[in-house]
Amino acid sequence: MGKFLSLLFCILISNLAGLNAQSCETAAFRNNAIYRTCVSLPVLNSHLHWNYNTNGTVDLAFRHTGSATSQWVAWALNVGGSGMLGAQALVALTHPNGSVEAYTTSVTGFQTTLQPSRLSFDVPTITAERVNGVVVIYATIVLPSGGTGFNQVWQVGPVADGVPSIHAMGADNRGSVGRVDFISGQTSAGGGAGGSRMRKRNTHGVLNAVSWGLLMPMGAMAARYLKVFKAANPAWFYIHAACQTSAYIVGVAGWATGLKLGGDSVGITHDAHRNIGIILFSLGTLQVFALLLRPKPDNKYRIYWNVYHHGIGYAVITLSIINVYKGLDILDPEKKWKHAYTGILIGLGVVAVLLEALTWFIVLKRKKEDKRTHAGANGYGQPV
Numbered sequence: 165m166g167k168f169l170s171l172l173f174c175i176l177i178s179n180l181a182g183l184n185a186q187s188c189e190t191a192a193f194r195n196n197a198i199y200r201t202c203v204s205l206p207v208l209n210s211h212l213h214w215n216y217n218t219n220g221t222v223d224l225a226f227r228h229t230g231s232a233t234s235q236w237v238a239w240a241l242n243v244g245g246s247g248m249l250g251a252q253a254l255v256a257l258t259h260p261n262g263s264v265e266a267y268t269t270s271v272t273g274f275q276t277t278l279q280p281s282r283l284s285f286d287v288p289t290i291t292a293e294r295v296n297g298v299v300v301i302y303a304t305i306v307l308p309s310g311g312t313g314f315n316q317v318w319q320v321g322p323v324a325d326g327v328p329s330i331h332a333m334g335a336d337n338r339g340s341v342g343r344v345d346f347i348s349g350q351t352s353a354g355g356g357a358g359g360s361r362m363r364k365r366n367t368h369g370v371l372n373a374v375s376w377g378l379l380m381p382m383g384a385m386a387a388r389y390l391k392v393f394k395a396a397n398p399a400w401f402y403i404h405a406a407c408q409t410s411a412y413i414v415g416v417a418g419w420a421t422g423l424k425l426g427g428d429s430v431g432i433t434h435d436a437h438r439n440i441g442i443i444l445f446s447l448g449t450l451q452v453f454a455l456l457l458r459p460k461p462d463n464k465y466r467i468y469w470n471v472y473h474h475g476i477g478y479a480v481i482t483l484s485i486i487n488v489y490k491g492l493d494i495l496d497p498e499k500k501w502k503h504a505y506t507g508i509l510i511g512l513g514v515v516a517v518l519l520e521a522l523t524w525f526i527v528l529k530r531k532k533e534d535k536r537t538h539a540g541a542n543g544y545g546q547p548v
């Protein structure tokens with residue numbers, strides 16, 4: 165029952181993650197441009213979409229929805245500070261005649277009228293469009309000083325006589341600051357609820373930690389420790405098969421999200437984590453099919469099949485746990501997640517040790533009784 169609840173939980177989490185990301189990810193762009201990462205910024209109906217290139221450039225699209233006909237929209241990095249002063253801004257200015265002008269401006273004072281000027285970093289291309297009230301600034305920027313994480317700020321304001329004028333001072337206009345990291349896709353502190361890539365990484369982490377990292381070992385324990393109880397025969401087999409199959413299904417989903425993440429990431433590879441993942445998928449698949457090919461219990465080859473099945477099974481569990489830790493190192497979430505996983509493993513370990521002792525106790529006792537009654541082995545409870 166617990167396994168199935170976990171399964172439902174996983175599916176729910178992955179769907180929620182998908183739904184959340186949708187408003188950001190379904191946006192369409194000029195020339196069908198595709199941006200691998202997007203962040204819905206927390207205020208002012210704004211979204212940032214981008215592709216990070218290994219040469220340190222970023223192709224980005226800043227999208228503001230619900231724009232008035234005559235308005236300016238700006239998105240900026242603040243390399244040396246934060247907030248408005250020092251902002252290196254990309255501006256889109258919608259004129260009353262409907263044409264949209266795009267340019268850069270370096271903000272040096274609060275009285276700025278956002279006149280075009282050079283930025284502290286290169287902006288090889290910048291254009292903008294306004295379609296159905298959605299303004300998009302398209303630009304390529306050369307990330308300054310080799311960094312990938314910066315303070316960002318974005319803003320929307322009125323245009324008077326063709327000149328940008330001071331923006332409103334509502335809570336949203338003051339809260340439009342935060343941080344963005346162009347590699348991890350992570351944003352923070354008033355900078356949005358985490359990028360789409362971050363959500364995908366978290367989904368991948370949850371799916372795999374729960375399936376390979378927890379359900380698999382629990383299913384193996386069910387097989388090993390329920391088997392000894394006569395009353396649990398053949399229920400243990402169905403519990404084991406159900407656990408491992410659901411773990412496998414969720415695990416394959418998690419594995420696929422990992423492949424997608426790997427394919428999308430530019431310049432960063434996690435070879436060991438990826439290779440172990442591929443080995444795990446292969447061994448896991450082998451186990452599922454081995455189930456269908458197992459000889460009958462009294463077949464003379466069954467013993468070899470058992471050795472094979474147990475060997476691969478323990479290898480899968482060991483590799484799974486190693487890979488969950490590798491994944492946790494890559495994902496680098498708050499420490500408590502790693503501690504939680506370690507805690508659960510220790511808990512399972514303690515339960516396993518107790519059940520192991522109980523199993524041997526029952527088996528030895530049964531052997532003794534069998535000897536006394538000269539009844540011989542009854543076929544149950546060999547703890548192998």
Ligand SMILES: *[C@@H]1O[C@H](CO)[C@@H](O)[C@H](O)[C@H]1NC(C)=O
Pocket residue numbers: 217218219221
């Ligand atoms: C950087 O890489 C992108 C994508 O590969 C490419 O389009 C662009 O021309 C490169 N820019 C420079 C300055 O090398």
Ligand SMILES: *[C@@H]1O[C@H](CO)[C@@H](O)[C@H](O)[C@H]1NC(C)=O
Pocket residue numbers: 259260261262263326
């Ligand atoms: C629209 O107005 C702006 C500013 O007055 C001007 O620079 C631009 O050329 C105009 N565009 C068209 C298509 O009339």
